[in-house]
Amino acid sequence: RGDMDAKKKARLKAAGWRVGDFDHFLSLTPAERRLVELRVQLARSIRTLREQAGMSQKELAAKLGTTQPRVVKIERADPD
Numbered sequence: 001r002g003d004m005d006a007k008k009k010a011r012l013k014a015a016g017w018r019v020g021d022f023d024h025f026l027s028l029t030p031a032e033r034r035l036v037e038l039r040v041q042l043a044r045s046i047r048t049l050r051e052q053a054g055m056s057q058k059e060l061a062a063k064l065g066t067t068q069p070r071v072v073k074i075e076r077a078d079p080d
Contacts, residue, residue, distance in 0.1 A: 043077035050075075 009019050023033040050060050050071075057071040064071070073080055 039077040039079075043075050047075040 012019050022028070022036070028036065050057070055063075056068075057075070058068045061068045061071045072078075
């Protein structure tokens with residue numbers, strides 16, 4: 001998780017901003033939060049493995065029998 005550093009958080013709070021996590025902002029349950037985290041982790045892993053294999057999105061799409069725009073959505077953890 002990319003938590004904000006304490007100094008930046010303090011500056012934002014001093015300026016009147018409320019600071020919290022995405023799950024608090026979206027009113028997520030612990031199970032919903034975990035699902036979001038898993039989707040993002042899976043998407044990052046797919047991209048990392050594709051890049052390590054030296055494959056383009058188009059090449060991966062062909063292997064999966066789908067399209068390059070669909071691979072983009074997969075790698076972005078798009079909910080569609």
